[in-house]
Amino acid sequence: MENKKKSTIKDIAAALGLTPSAVSKALNNHPRISEKTKLAVKEVAVELDYQPNYLSSALRKGKSNLVGVIIPRVNSHFFSSVMENIEKVLNLNGYSIIMTQSNELFAKECQEIDTLLKIQVDGIIASMANETTDLGYYEKIKSKGTELVMFDRGEEELNVDYVGIDDYKSSHLVVDHLVAQNCRRIAHIAGFKHIRIYKERIRGYQDALEKWNLKTEDNWIVECNLRIEDGRRIMQQLLDGPERPDAVYVAGDMAALGALQVLLENKIKVPDEIALIGFSDEPFTSLTQPSISTINQNSDQIGKLAAEAFLDRVKNPKSKTINRIILESELIVRQSSKRV
Amino acid sequence: MENKKKSTIKDIAAALGLTPSAVSKALNNHPRISEKTKLAVKEVAVELDYQPNYLSSALRKGKSNLVGVIIPRVNSHFFSSVMENIEKVLNLNGYSIIMTQSNELFAKECQEIDTLLKIQVDGIIASMANETTDLGYYEKIKSKGTELVMFDRGEEELNVDYVGIDDYKSSHLVVDHLVAQNCRRIAHIAGFKHIRIYKERIRGYQDALEKWNLKTEDNWIVECNLRIEDGRRIMQQLLDGPERPDAVYVAGDMAALGALQVLLENKIKVPDEIALIGFSDEPFTSLTQPSISTINQNSDQIGKLAAEAFLDRVKNPKSKTINRIILESELIVRQSSKRV
DNA sequence: CTGAAAGCGCTAACAA
DNA sequence: TTGTTAGCGCTTTCAG
Numbered sequence: 051m052e053n054k055k056k057s058t059i060k061d062i063a064a065a066l067g068l069t070p071s072a073v074s075k076a077l078n079n080h081p082r083i084s085e086k087t088k089l090a091v092k093e094v095a096v097e098l099d100y101q102p103n104y105l106s107s108a109l110r111k112g113k114s115n116l117v118g119v120i121i122p123r124v125n126s127h128f129f130s131s132v133m134e135n136i137e138k139v140l141n142l143n144g145y146s147i148i149m150t151q152s153n154e155l156f157a158k159e160c161q162e163i164d165t166l167l168k169i170q171v172d173g174i175i176a177s178m179a180n181e182t183t184d185l186g187y188y189e190k191i192k193s194k195g196t197e198l199v200m201f202d203r204g205e206e207e208l209n210v211d212y213v214g215i216d217d218y219k220s221s222h223l224v225v226d227h228l229v230a231q232n233c234r235r236i237a238h239i240a241g242f243k244h245i246r247i248y249k250e251r252i253r254g255y256q257d258a259l260e261k262w263n264l265k266t267e268d269n270w271i272v273e274c275n276l277r278i279e280d281g282r283r284i285m286q287q288l289l290d291g292p293e294r295p296d297a298v299y300v301a302g303d304m305a306a307l308g309a310l311q312v313l314l315e316n317k318i319k320v321p322d323e324i325a326l327i328g329f330s331d332e333p334f335t336s337l338t339q340p341s342i343s344t345i346n347q348n349s350d351q352i353g354k355l356a357a358e359a360f361l362d363r364v365k366n367p368k369s370k371t372i373n374r375i376i377l378e379s380e381l382i383v384r385q386s387s388k389r390v
Numbered sequence: 391m392e393n394k395k396k397s398t399i400k401d402i403a404a405a406l407g408l409t410p411s412a413v414s415k416a417l418n419n420h421p422r423i424s425e426k427t428k429l430a431v432k433e434v435a436v437e438l439d440y441q442p443n444y445l446s447s448a449l450r451k452g453k454s455n456l457v458g459v460i461i462p463r464v465n466s467h468f469f470s471s472v473m474e475n476i477e478k479v480l481n482l483n484g485y486s487i488i489m490t491q492s493n494e495l496f497a498k499e500c501q502e503i504d505t506l507l508k509i510q511v512d513g514i515i516a517s518m519a520n521e522t523t524d525l526g527y528y529e530k531i532k533s534k535g536t537e538l539v540m541f542d543r544g545e546e547e548l549n550v551d552y553v554g555i556d557d558y559k560s561s562h563l564v565v566d567h568l569v570a571q572n573c574r575r576i577a578h579i580a581g582f583k584h585i586r587i588y589k590e591r592i593r594g595y596q597d598a599l600e601k602w603n604l605k606t607e608d609n610w611i612v613e614c615n616l617r618i619e620d621g622r623r624i625m626q627q628l629l630d631g632p633e634r635p636d637a638v639y640v641a642g643d644m645a646a647l648g649a650l651q652v653l654l655e656n657k658i659k660v661p662d663e664i665a666l667i668g669f670s671d672e673p674f675t676s677l678t679q680p681s682i683s684t685i686n687q688n689s690d691q692i693g694k695l696a697a698e699a700f701l702d703r704v705k706n707p708k709s710k711t712i713n714r715i716i717l718e719s720e721l722i723v724r725q726s727s728k729r730v
Numbered sequence: 731c732t733g734a735a736a737g738c739g740c741t742a743a744c745a746a
Numbered sequence: 747t748t749g750t751t752a753g754c755g756c757t758t759t760c761a762g
Contacts, residue, residue, distance in 0.1 A: 058739060069749050074741060084747060104508050105454065106739035109445040109754050116509070124464045124473075124489075133464075134493075146505045148488045149464075153474075165486045168444050169456070194396075278677075311677065334674065337618075337651065398755060409733050414757060422731060446755035449738050 057098040065094050077102070108170070117147045117360060118166035120159065120176035122203070124151045126304075128330045128349050129177065132201060135353025136175055143361055145172070152179040154275070163187045166196075173197030173360045178204060180275055183244050197363045201356045202347070205246050209372055211359040213352050215379040217247045220345050221254025222261075223381040224299050224327050227343075229262050231389045233297035233325050237270040239284050239309065241301045248273070251301050251329070276301060281308025289316060297325040297387070303332040306342055310386065326386040340385030348377045397438040405434050417442070448510070457487045457700060458506035460499065460516040462543070464491045466644075468670045468689050469517065472541060475693025476515055483701055485512070492519040494615070503527045506536075513537030513700045518544065520615055523584050537703045541696045542687070545586055549712055551699040553692050555719040557587045560685050561594025562601075563721040564639050564667050567683075569602050571729045573637035573665050577610040579624050579649060581641045588613070591641050591669070616641060621648025629656060637665040637727070643672040646682055650726065666726040680725030688717045 059073040066073075068087070076083045076091035094100075108114045117140055121129040137147050148171065152159035159179045166174055167190070174191050177200065188208050191198045201213045228236055238255045241248030252271060259266045269291065274280035281300060285308065288295055300306035306328030313320050320326055320340055328335055328344040335342040355375050363369070399413040406413075408427070415423045416431035434440075448454045457480055461469040477487050488511065492499035499519045506514055507530070514531055517540065528548050531538045541553045568576055578595045581588030592611060599606045609631065614620035621640060625648065628635055640646035646668030653660050660666055660680055668675055668684040675682035695715050703709070 060739080070739085071741070071750080072748055074739095075748085078741085082747060087747085101508070103449075103510070103739050105445055105449040105510055106754090107741070109443075109449055109756095110739080110741050112754075114445070124470050125467060127465060130464050141501075146509060150489070151470075161481075168441070169486060170443075170445055307677070314679070337647070339654070339679070400755080410755085411734080411757075412732055414755095415732085418757085424731060427731085443755050446738085447757070449740095450755080450757050452738075 056103075057100045058103065059100075061098055062091060062094050062100060065098070066090055114170045114172055115145050116169060116171045117145050118162075118169075118171040118174045118176075119147055119149045120152060120162050120166075120174065121149070122152050122154045122177060122179050124149075126330070127332045128202075128347055131349035132177075132353040132356070135350050136357045139354055139357035140360070152182075154180040156181040156184070160187045163191060167191065167194055171196065172364065173199065175199045175201065175356050175360060176204075177202045178245065180242060180245065197360055199356050199359045199363070201352050203245055203247055211356075211363065211373045211375075213355045213359060213375045213377070214247065215347050215352075215377050217250035217379075218254035218257075220329070220379045220381075221251045221299070222258045223379070224345065225255060225258035225262070227381055227383065228297045228299065228325060228327065228387065229264070231297075231321070231325055231387060234264055235270075235293065235295045236264065236297045236299060237288055237295035238272070239276075239281060239298060239300040239305055240271055240273045241276050242273050248301055255299060270295060274305065276305040278304050278308040278311075281305030281310075282312050283308075285309035285312040289313075289318075295324065297321075297327070299327050301329050303328040303330045303335050303342065303344055306344070307334065307338065310338060310340075310342060321385070321387050321389050325389065327381075331382055335382075336384065338386075343384045343387035344382050346380040346382050348379065351377055396443075397440045398443065399440075401438055402431060402434050402440060405438070406430055454510045454512055455485050456509060456511045457485050458502075458509075458511040458514045458516075459487055459489045460492060460502050460506075460514065461489070462492050462494045462517060462519050464489075466670070467672045468542075468687055471689035472517075472693040472696070475690050476697045477693075479694055479697035480700070492522075494520045496521040496524070500527045503531060507531065507534055511536065512704065513539065515539045515541065515696050515700060516544075517542045518585065520582060520585065537700055539696050539699045539703070541692050543585055543587055551696075551703065551713045551715075553696045553699060553715045553717070554587065555687050555692075555717050557590035557719075558594035558597075560669070560719040560721075561591045561639070562598045563719070564685065565595060565598035565602070567721055567723065568637045568639070568665060568667065568727065569604070571637075571661070571665055571727060574604055575610075575633065575635045576604065576637045576639060577628055577635035578612075579616075579621060579638060579640040579645055580611055580613045581616050582613050588641055595639060610635060614645065616645040618644050618648040618651075621645030621650075622652050623648075625649035625652040629653075629658075635664065637661075637667070639667050641669050643668040643670045643675050643682065643684055646684070647674065647678065650678060650680075650682060661725070661727050661729050665729065667721075671722055675722075676724065678726075683724045683727035684722050686720040686722050688719065691717055 059070045063070045063073045073091050076088045119136055124130055140147055150162040156179055199211045204212045240252050243249045256266050272284045300309055318324055328342050331344045331346040335344045359373055399410045403410045403413045413431050416428045459476055480487055490502040496519055539551045544552045580592050583589045596606050612624045640649055658664055668682050671684045671686040675684045
């Protein structure tokens with residue numbers, strides 16, 4: 051039962067007195083094969099428990115029907131939701147996906163890219179690690195002729211299809227709301243400026259403040275890795291500063307959680323003394339006490355559209371137009387910023 | 391630059407006036423090739439930017455050097471940590487891993503298994519979905535001759551290598567601690583009994599209660615899916631019951647979080663009125679207010695040992711002995727169960 | 731130490 | 747409508 055040698059199209063051919071090529075065509079529903087033989091072939095195929103050998107057909111066709119997805123962290127609802135939606139769309143189109151995570155590390159990301167290229171995936175859908183500044187590995191993907199689609203964290207210089215939200219505008223949503231809540235001293239716990247989306251969030255924040263004639267102090271913009279501990283550290287820093295903000299806009303929910311913890315530990319009333327807004331709509335933001343206002347990034351759509359962008363590329367390999375799809379984001383107002 | 395045709399061993403051979411077979415041997419450090427040619431070959435290889443074609447060598451050797459990992463949910467620190475450790479060990483041994491998630495769904499799990507078998511992975515390392523009761527697909531993996539190692543959620547009937555903790559004993563740790571805190575009416579929000587690990591946790595809980603001569607009421611054991619909403623629902627149910635427990639042992643941290651929310655919403659003092667203990671040591675358990683006591687499952691070790699079990703199987707394909715590795719677990723006492 | 735030749739399983743021209 | 751043939755890129759006997 052264990053080494054029951056796998057059956058091949060050869061076996062099927064032999065059983066029916068056909069040639070392997072005829073069997074191959076029959077199995078692939080080639081139009082120029084009679085229905086009768088197709089049926090016969092398929093019948094014998096199940097009888098012999100035939101499973102097509104993916105490796106050989108991939109080798110022959112020069113196409114693996116595999117797509118690699120690289121996300122920074124799997125342990126984030128945003129990314130795993132994008133992931134799932136990519137998978138859903140691609141599975142329906144005959145692709146299997148290989149999911150990998152960079153853990154926000156440049157070295158890991160490079161390694162994952164190499165592995166995926168080695169496996170000969172037909173394409174890679176990726177969101178960059180926080181650490182990454184050198185885009186060489188992404189250039190490599192393109193130069194190998196492998197399709198590349200980026201989402202959320204992607205750079206314009208790479209000149210590839212991209213799906214994301216309008217980060218600049220999202221910051222306006224946040225600031226406008228905070229101003230409406232009577233906040234005037236708004237700080238920003240930001241992501242690293244070398245990542246485009248974080249740069250955009252900073253720019254949007256600054257422009258929105260100016261729009262309202264509010265002062266923008268440089269030491270109220272602090273860049274970091276946006277992990278819980280970063281949020282904690284910087285929030286404490288802001289509290290210890292010369293002038294306390296009356297609102298903090300955090301570019302990521304994890305860091306927002308850390309900030310909230312520190313605020314509560316310091317017996318500061320949220321939102322009355324200091325209002326708080328995060329980014330990404332991670333599920334836990336609705337569970338904290340108080341719940342955290344945040345930005346919904348439309349992860350379902352992002353995943354779906356990224357997958358479709360890849361499929362388009364495959365269908366029109368010669369197309370030279372680069373698609374940048376920018377979705378609307380949505381401010382979710384919860385307790386942490388609603389001063390009633 | 392884009393369709394720079396990939397170079398093959400043939401190209402290297404041509405460049406050096408050798409044959410492809412010699413080049414292949416040189417690249418694989420075959421002992422019967424002179425050091426001189428090896429060096430020359432490798433030099434030309436980098437010059438031509440040669441990348442071995444994984445598909446063809448896999449086809450020829452009948453070995454893909456790919457391992458599939460199936461976990462129920464990626465969005466859980468326990469599983470993603472096991473995942474990462476598997477990856478670490480296997481990468482060092484020349485394997486790439488393909489990670490997939492079942493989302494706790496039987497149908498998705500079956501689909502993932504089919505995909506992995508199609509891709510011809512050399513082995514599968516898996517933890518079962520909550521929904522799964524039919525082990526047929528796992529039998530299929532074995533009958534194809536693909537190696538199978540299970541961890542955490544695995545069944546004994548499958549007769550495969552397994553790595554996990556002692557769930558029975560873990561329940562004793564929990565109950566013993568609660569009793570020491572003067573709890574006497576201990577309820578259990580359990581996982582589904584058809585999954586062995588949850589059955590074991592229930593059995594351990596019951597035996598431990600008996601050991602302390604505490605009553606074990608059947609309606610104080612409630613099976614569920616262990617999601618947040620399940621924890622909420624059942625906790626409310628327990629509060630509304632004829633007799634309130636003074637401690638609740640939850641078989642999963644997500645459900646424990648839900649239970650805690652309901653307790654706080656009902657203004658119940660935790661742990662003084664009702665103590666609470668979860669399972670898995672998810673990071674958020676240390677962040678809640680009060681922090682949640684829980685069981686650490688040693689995810690690093692589990693991942694590492696599961697990967698090594700697979701490597702062992704590959705090295706000794708004929709070995710008939712089944713390894714069941716049972717690790718120690720550890721009770722992490724936090725505020726939710728420490729009555730001082 | 732290196733070469734010749736066959737073949738992994740499948741597909742795609744081209745022929746018949 | 748089916749068969750013939752060649753070959754994807756690599757490995758592996760077996761000869762030299």
